[in-house]
Amino acid sequence: MDELRELYQQVILDHNKNPKNYGKPEAHSHDSEGYNPLCGDRIHVYAEIEDEIIKSVRFEGSGCAISKASASVMTTMLIGKTVAEAKSIFDGFQEMITADVNSSPNYDKMGKLAVFSGVREFPTRVKCASLAWHTALAAIDKSDDVVSTE
């Protein structure tokens, strides 16, 4: 059960229960919808971007604790970052959640995102953790297509 406790850390449960930056904003410059056809999870990410700086990020949708907490933590990470920084943070996040189970990576530089390191023990849940990020990046890139995890 240790891996399970690591997956469902209190921080994740708290974000699931009380997600940050939840709900459609009054105004936004960018947005995108993400969909995981395997479980039916849907997320909509809204962003306000000015001069390559992400001024605000909000989301709404339904999903499991992992996807909701991931979206919530993501919004707190992205606000104030440049578009380039956002992409670089996502690359690190993706690397962490898909890292080999037997490796022992250093998560110190992951900051708040380190709470999702347990996801790598659960390959079926990687898409739950990455859905919000894929959707946010699509919003930033102004792609109008619905993002799918498949």
Next chain:
Amino acid sequence: MKDIAALEKNVPAAALTYDIDSVYNDFPILHKPIRDKELIFLDNAASTQKPQIVIDTINRYYQEENANIHRGVYYLSEVATRKYEEARETVRKFLNAASEKEIIFTSGTTDSINLVANAFGREFFKPGDEILITTMEHHSNIVPWQMICEDTGAKLRVAPINDQGELLIDEFEEMINSRTKLISVVYVSNSLGTVNPVEKIISLARSQNVPVLLDAAQAVAHTPIDVQKLDCDFLAFSSHKIFGPTGVGVLYGKEKHLEKMRPFKGGGDMILQVTFEKTTYNALPHKFEAGTPNMAGVIGLASAIDYVTSVGLEKIHAYEKMVLDYGTELLADIDELRIIGTAAEKSGAISFIIDNVHPHDIGTWVDRDGIAIRAGHHCTQPVMDRLCIPATSRASIALYNRKSDFDALASSLKTIIEVFR
């Protein structure tokens, strides 16, 4: 052997049971621990486990009997052909079909429905014709018809269900009219466990002379089926949902329909004579079995049917009802849990949601206790939309499940509710 004597005497369900320990021991995978925990397999609506006898039959086929069937004049081909055609007879008897010509081997329920959609629908549907299904269909009994409707100009109509997940039979009846060319309904819903009133559906269809296809994927392993008594026109099921191998299925069709239908796929084995000018098709059932079939799969399916028959479907039906009732009561007792699908007649599956815990989190959590359940929309998105939920968790049983499996599930669910509180 059917335990008709017990049925006639209306004896209590306990008398209509079988040796569960012995059945449980017939399935080797159930004895393989998952992360040091006993496997509790409650995802039988998705696919069932295989008894040793089925595994042995398939092994023996490849070790001792394998060769391509039909027209081989040597020993092995004759053995394989005989076994393959004996399997057809096993299926015929199992469904009580009138003739072996009415048993077509396919790759599964989906393939069977697609066969009817293409060889019957594409051939006979005209613009304005209607196909009637229900809200609780699996995607495999929705999408093939949508595709045929696009091509033929026919219209797909969907009969509604109530909040309990039961078909609204009066509305259903009203939707049958002179334009209705086919009714295709699920016998038992995979996501809700609802048993549809198929006898009533068929009698309504008969009065308007409309053929009926039954998707029996979730029925075959749980309830005895007699296609002549039911008087259905088509019936589809998958081998892997009745303890047989994957990649095999059956389409039963009344001979009068099958005779009129054009082959769906062209190729070897489905022809009598081929010239570049003209090809004549083989007789039933071969005209619908183009190419080398899944011989090992078909022979494995026959072995699975023999196994189920030896336990007895009446007994399985009675035993499973007892386990399902027990599980339903146990889960319903959990305050935070709501059962989705509370039809009066249910079989096989319990779908549920838990306040503030997503089905995917539930699935991952109970898996760590060795419990396999399914989370998601179960390929029935329209049902989820109708009931205004994105997904459910589903525990579905087979003849080897025990009441204690639900004790374990309930206990695991209580811990996740506590953690997510």
